[in-house]
Amino acid sequence: MDDALRDLYQQTILEHGRKPHNFGRLDPHSHAAKGSNPMCGDRVVVTLTVDGGRVADIRFEGRGCAISQASASIMTDLVKGRPLDEVRTLLDAFTAMATTGETPGGGLAEDDREAIRLMSGIHAFPMRVKCATLGWRTLEAALDNQSQTTTEAQPGKQEAAR
Amino acid sequence: MSADAALKTPLAFDPLKVRAEFPILAREVYGKPLVYLDNAASAQKPEAVLEALRRGYAEEYANVHRGLHFLSNRSTERYEAARASIARFLNAERAEEIIFTSGSTDALNLVASSWAEPRIKAGDEIVLTILEHHSNIVPWHYLRERHGAVLKWAPIHDDGSLDMEAFEKLLTDRTKLVAITHMSNALGTILPAKELIAMAHARGIPVLLDGSQGAVHLRPDVRDLDVDFYAITGHKLYGPSGIGALYAKREHLDAMRPYRGGGEMIREVTMETVTYADPPHRFEAGTPPIVQAIGLGAALDWMMALDWPAAQAHEADLIAYAHERFGQFNWLHPLGTTAEKGAILSFTMDGAHPHDISTFIDRQGVAVRAGHHCAQPLMDRYDVPATTRASFALYNTREDVDRLMDALLKCRELFA
Ligand SMILES: Cc1ncc(COP(=O)(O)O)c(C=O)c1O
Numbered sequence: 313m314d315d316a317l318r319d320l321y322q323q324t325i326l327e328h329g330r331k332p333h334n335f336g337r338l339d340p341h342s343h344a345a346k347g348s349n350p351m352c353g354d355r356v357v358v359t360l361t362v363d364g365g366r367v368a369d370i371r372f373e374g375r376g377c378a379i380s381q382a383s384a385s386i387m388t389d390l391v392k393g394r395p396l397d398e399v400r401t402l403l404d405a406f407t408a409m410a411t412t413g414e415t416p417g418g419g420l421a422e423d424d425r426e427a428i429r430l431m432s433g434i435h436a437f438p439m440r441v442k443c444a445t446l447g448w449r450t451l452e453a454a455l456d457n458q459s460q461t462t463t464e465a466q467p468g469k470q471e472a473a474r
Numbered sequence: 475m476s477a478d479a480a481l482k483t484p485l486a487f488d489p490l491k492v493r494a495e496f497p498i499l500a501r502e503v504y505g506k507p508l509v510y511l512d513n514a515a516s517a518q519k520p521e522a523v524l525e526a527l528r529r530g531y532a533e534e535y536a537n538v539h540r541g542l543h544f545l546s547n548r549s550t551e552r553y554e555a556a557r558a559s560i561a562r563f564l565n566a567e568r569a570e571e572i573i574f575t576s577g578s579t580d581a582l583n584l585v586a587s588s589w590a591e592p593r594i595k596a597g598d599e600i601v602l603t604i605l606e607h608h609s610n611i612v613p614w615h616y617l618r619e620r621h622g623a624v625l626k627w628a629p630i631h632d633d634g635s636l637d638m639e640a641f642e643k644l645l646t647d648r649t650k651l652v653a654i655t656h657m658s659n660a661l662g663t664i665l666p667a668k669e670l671i672a673m674a675h676a677r678g679i680p681v682l683l684d685g686s687q688g689a690v691h692l693r694p695d696v697r698d699l700d701v702d703f704y705a706i707t708g709h710k711l712y713g714p715s716g717i718g719a720l721y722a723k724r725e726h727l728d729a730m731r732p733y734r735g736g737g738e739m740i741r742e743v744t745m746e747t748v749t750y751a752d753p754p755h756r757f758e759a760g761t762p763p764i765v766q767a768i769g770l771g772a773a774l775d776w777m778m779a780l781d782w783p784a785a786q787a788h789e790a791d792l793i794a795y796a797h798e799r800f801g802q803f804n805w806l807h808p809l810g811t812t813a814e815k816g817a818i819l820s821f822t823m824d825g826a827h828p829h830d831i832s833t834f835i836d837r838q839g840v841a842v843r844a845g846h847h848c849a850q851p852l853m854d855r856y857d858v859p860a861t862t863r864a865s866f867a868l869y870n871t872r873e874d875v876d877r878l879m880d881a882l883l884k885c886r887e888l889f890a
Contacts, residue, residue: 330825
């Protein structure tokens with residue numbers, strides 16, 4: 313197996329892919345969104361409860377490749393219990409990492425940076441970046457009170473999918 | 475394949491010789507020899523086509539049907555000769571029954587817009603199959619959205635073959651058109667087109683075949699099929715992209731309104747009126763993809779020069795061998811197992827998603843397609859979001875199948 317593949321499919325990622333954390337649907341919830349990748353048909357649903365400015369609880373469900381499932385699983389672990397401003401910082405950091413391969417330094421704790429860097433292997437696979445960002449984009453849509461998004465929507469300016 | 479045919483194949487049709495005519499197949503990816511199994515998406519090009527393209531631009535290039543100078547005459551001759559090659563390839567009665575389009579998507583839209591749209595009223599029915607590619611679905615959805623057409627979907631059996639009884643029941647006096655694939659790009663299923671066309675014609679219903687895959691693997695004979703419309707696309711036929719064709723019976727072409735308006739498709743334009751050219755030019759507005767058309771002609775000439783029965787036996791051997799190898803592993807699940815299928819193998823694998831499979835085996839040099847193959851209704855029918863698809867061409871070999879299997883076994887180690 314070559315290095316790029318080994319970086320992408322690390323054991324941790326494979327494990328998250330096989331047994332995703334926080335899998336399922338949170339009911340009741342305060343925020344929810346459906347995300348899809350029209351290129352490949354992958355779908356995720358993110359449900360969460362925001363309480364006192366924090367993500368009190370979060371779940372995701374969906375079907376898709378190991379990358380999209382692992383990325384969403386890691387995301388739920390990362391944002392659970394966190395204040396919303398930190399969640400936004402993580403979201404931006406993850407999006408930047410997936411598209412540039414670089415993890416921005418500013419405002420991130422070392423643990424967070426490491427967690428986000430877990431998926432940095434995706435950068436060598438441009439066609440798969442959207443698999444990694446699907447869960448995050450769906451979380452963003454949920455926080456913006458949009459019920460649907462797709463990986464084709466522009467970051468920060470989500471259009472409602474028809 | 476009989477032992478007899480197996481013995482004859484190498485003499486009549488040598489896949490290694492054919493393979494040597496495709497320069498790209500000699501390249502490596504990630505330091506591994508390329509195994510190209512994404513032919514249903516697009517096929518590679520032989521030297522004969524590359525040379526026709528080079529000559530088209532380097533020696534014989536000018537606009538067609540306009541200039542009176544030497545090069546314009548020459549390129550017009552070549553362009554029209556390509557039309558004649560397509561007519562010969564499809565066994566059309568006349569070259570005028572061939573319209574150049576930008577591909578089969580364009581050809582299908584042409585039929586929907588120029589033939590069907592003026593004839594469809596609310597409640598009229600169009601019969602499709604659940605196997606269709608989005609290109610043969612969306613133009614009909616337009617007629618549903620805009621004119622109230624009703625789409626009727628013929629179902630398939632679990633093995634991917636068409637449910638003929640159900641198909642026949644869908645044909646009613648409201649049916650205006652049957653628009654179906656000749657061969658499924660997602661499963662490889664070959665439809666019994668001649669029989670289906672006879673059923674439709676018995677009720678006075680015209681039939682459109684999407685020949686995007688059929689033209690590549692079967693040798694369609696539009697007169698024998700008695701088909702009304704047949705769409706092909708160049709890039710899957712070992713030719714260039716950006717070019718394809720629609721065959722339509724002359725009687726339909728004469729009765730069809732123009733498609734797009736512009737130069738080349740008119741007889742006379744005044745400030746008050748316009749009259750249109752005869753088919754096929756009526757449907758070919760603007761400067762066409764000239765050299766691409768010439769390249770498609772070269773590709774079909776190349777195909778017609780092959781020993782076709784032997785070539786088909788080779789493809790049949792490849793797909794039979796692939797199914798045999800897949801059958802050795804209970805974690806691989808082929809979709810579409812009817813005997814009536816061409817050289818396409820779609821499958822799912824326990825524990826690994828098609829995208830992960832595709833990314834993984836790509837690094838072993840094996841190119842396949844993963845996704846819904848622009849056939850989402852079909853994916854829904856099997857309740858899978860996506861499949862992995864290995865699709866074969868004349869230049870593939872049993873060794874390519876073995877390389878695919880080796881890569882899948884490695885993939886299995888990682889994901890199982
Ligand atoms: C069955 C079928 N129909 C239609 C198409 C569309 O062909 P094109 O994209 O060349 O117009 C394809 C190929 O993608 C196909 O396989």
